[in-house]
Amino acid sequence: MSTETLIWLLPLPPALAFFLIVLFTNKSKAVSHTIAVGAAFLSWLGAMVVFIRALGVEHLAEHPFESAINWLPTGETYLKIGVLIDPLSAIVLFFVAWCVLMIFLYSVGYHNFGQPAGDHDHPGLPPHGATVHGHTVPSVEPMYSRFFAFIGLFAFGMLTLVVSDNVLTMFVGWEIMGLCSYLLIGFWYGKESARNAAIKAFMTTRVGDVFMLLGIAFLYSVTGSLSFKDIFNEEVLKVLASVPTGVFGLSAAGLIGLLLFIGTVGKSAQFPLHVWLPDAMEGPTPVSAMIHAATMVSAGVYAVIRMFPIISLDHTTMNIVALIGTFTAIFAATIAVAQNDIKRVLAYSTISQLGFMIAALGIEAYVAATFHLVTHAFFKALLFLGSGSVIHGMEHGVLHTGNHKVDPQDMFNMGGLRNKMPITFWTFLIGGFALSGFPLITAGFWSKDEILTDAWKHDHYIIFGTLAIAAFLTAFYTMRQITLTFFGEARTKEAEHAHETPWTMTTPLIVLSVFAITFGWVGIPEYFPGIGGLLPNWFHEFVGSMLGEHGAAEAAKFDPIPLITSLVVALGGLTAGYFAYRNVKSPAEDKLQISVLKNKWYVDELYNVVFIKPAAWFSEVFVSKWMDKGFIDGILHIFGPATGGVGSGIRNYFDLPIINHFLGDGSAEATWWIGRNLRPIQTGRIQQYLILSLILLFVVGGLLYFLLMA
């Protein structure tokens, strides 16, 4: 099969799985998950074949795999859609395919396949366990098949986005993921918090999406095309950079870039549209959390990387990008420090790490951003799945003791899990160290170091400093999490009874932890002291070729300051985190439970007052009550009485007095009067009649004579 055909087919199996499960197999859990996992496997296989073939192509950036067809007739021409695999999409495809396959496999175990149905389980609520021989054991998810259908659709959206050669289908995939995110966050729709979180996620990202749509419309209007190949052409870019728009003094490129970037701000949960992501943890499982927190949010960053040639044309836009990224990185890190829910820590950590990538793009560190995107996807997926494994283990404990008041996600209920769940512990440790940027071994170190180095080298000292502090906080809260969860003694009975999860869940952990370490090695800079140059800096060459000569010309010189900074913040943060939380028993002993941090800087409260309440008032009171029912219908209702008034006016003042009374009754009365007054001549005497006839004859005769003769 030709590579192009294969690329076209990549997103299809999961979509097909979605329809098959929804329409036909949803009654059978085994068939449904077999179809879904099989579809994910097919896509994975295809993606690997494409990836390997892509590696074999020399100068892939100039000669990518591409194929397009006419899709939308637009006047005389057509809008084309198609697929494209260049170095950037190849590398993204690689991690997406792996992550997706791992999620699918993991879900089988997480949703307790093979366990009995729950005693009191309802669709729309988490399973509560089943009683078997007097023991409470985990029960299977009541909507098991539906979950696989949804993640199938998600995989379709993500793969579509990655293989797209144009902004439009990219947007299509983007929105389909948005839908899946909505469906998965609201998966346990019976919970009030979940259904609100689902709407919040959809609406917040939609704020970004409508701007993005506007940006796409603008881009399309100016360039007459949406495919990357046509837009990123020298001539077109020159035009885009030179056309002024009159909005904030931006060029067309700047404004388009900004509009598209706002889409990313929504999707990748950057400040000020970050509010949806932590709430998305209301979603049922770490699996779905991971889908939209580790994988889908990457799509936002991917979009910025994709549109980099346009965005980078305008300095103002680039500064905004850098500013938002940097601010988000530090802002979210401060919140993560004070969270106690194991998933929420990771959620804020994700926001913060995405901020790193966005900041990197803002300072033109294209390759570093891409590198961090990929490594982050691996280790954050690992951490989310690891946290899922922990929660699953804790739920086991909860079922054992029967005390459902214990929150299996609260880290202060855990402790000492390293012995109970060794595989989860070691893989989580690897993921956590990668996130912290533990030197040399982990992938996170190499990518984060590259961002810091680029910031330093290009004299963005404020950004460098801020990111360094954020990196310190990252290491700190990660170690806090690991310490609270795995080290020390069990703080609750439930934690004592936690135990390791089944192979379907641990296998993905092991696979991902391999990537969380090794993937860093493909991007070790040549100038790195000691080990630089032992392995080729393949990643830099591969992805850097996307920028053409500009990317390759990057002169690399070793500078010790960023390296030392990386080492200090990573190791310092880890050490501080361990020692600060080694002996902490309860939240009361945690000195960082500061209410402004715990309450996420009160952003949600602010939005509620400034946007949500006024919008509801505007809809329910202003538009519905005052404008439509009051004002417009009020005017319409004047017509009724007014017409009635005119009608009764006509009746009372014209019909009745003039027509009825004067003309109608009047003529009758006149006739009557005439008749009465003529009555005296009706005497009945023949002589009088004869005289009258004679007189009449004379009169008529006379008249006739005069009229005819004269």
Next chain:
Amino acid sequence: MEYFNTHLLSLILFTPTIAALIMLFLPDNAQLQRWFAFISSLVPFILTLVLWSRFDPNAAGFQFEEKYVWYEAINSSFHIGVDGISFSMVLLTTLLTPLAILASFSVTDRVKPYMMLFLFLETGMLGVFLALDLLIFFVFWEIGLVPMYFLINQWGSANRNYASLKFMIYTMGGSLGLLLAVQLLGVLFGTFDLVVLYQQWNSLSADTILLGMPIHTVKTIAFWAFAIAFAVKVPVWPFHTWLPDAHTEAPTAGSMILAGVLLKLGAYGFIRLVLPLYPVESKIFAGALAVLAVGAIVFGAFGSYGQTDFKRLVAYSSVNHMGFVVLGIAAAGLAAGTADAHIAMSGAVLQMFNHGLSAAGMFFLVGVIYERTHTRNLDDFGGLFPLVPVYGGILIFTSMASLGLPGLNGFVSEFMIVRGSYQPLTIYTAIAMLGLLFTGAYILKGIKKVLHGPLNEHWAHGEHKLTEINLREIIVMAPLMALMLFTGLWPMWILDIINKAVTALF
């Protein structure tokens, strides 16, 4: 065969009327009457498919034209024909009518007149789309009102008298100016034939004096006479308040047709009459039209979000969606002759088609739940998903199409309109995005209030037990859903025809 070829449009147009007349003589058996109405409404649909197979998208002008002397004294002829734009509307009408009739199988009250009214209604609507003579256009325009009035008035819910009267009076009031303007053109040129009028009306020299006024003034007045009649029908803000009442009170199938087809008559009027007859005025007043359109988009969305009645919520969504159609039309009028205009106009026509599918679907789904629960109050629902999973899935799918989710039909047309309007009407388009944002808000509100939430005990047991959507109802939804998905993935199937007609005309 020859007769069939030359009279295809007449056959499509009058089969429903003939069927309705035959129904008069059917025995008093409700089931028989239903099936007769359903099957006879399939005939125009099949004929439309035949029409499609013989339709040449590349040919310029109208096809399958028929012309008979109708009212010789004033030189009005029965002239009908079809082009890409009207074809898509004819297809929509002949598709939705059988579905609406099938949806009405649960009606038990006076089945015969009910079904007859639907069939008459179909002829009325098709007549508007096919007419190539102004007077014929007007006649069918008004004919459509009558059956709908009775459907609302006789088979509607509680507040039906108010709603039907408002609907009838408002639409007729709006058409008064149209009638006068039509007369004006007829008197001036001695013909009502559209094809002739397109040329003659526009070739009047600029310094002509008509009725003691400069031609420009006359045209401006006539333009607004046309525009207001159609604006009421679409409806755009602030002429929209008849719609929530009429839609909400109408019987389910009535709402389907009302939202699915009747609203399109207004937009079609803009496309067929206003833009070709008044190209200059359309350019001058594009801004004003865009204000009304954006008002409909934004206030429609907010209005919908503010409702507590499920059906009213869906009704307001029509205002929101049809606003996009008018925005596209305004943009096409302003930028006539450019690629922007073609894209905006194709988008507008496609949006009409798409809204026909999704609005009909949404109204039907509201009807399904109303029929079972006898309430439309959103606060009475909630937590129905576990009770009716299939219905829930269908509702979410249709809602997403209505929301304009990429991958489904609504997105394609909204994208084209936004794209086409962006350059000519940048600010308006940007403001319309606010409406697009709130489209999401009200759709999600609907889903949340109906489906989500803890299991609703009230509807779970005993006499109130909510039953799942049945096979007949699924059959009504299936073609709509299939088309929503297919159009979203491969819009070319219908857009190609529309686009060619639009490119040739504007």
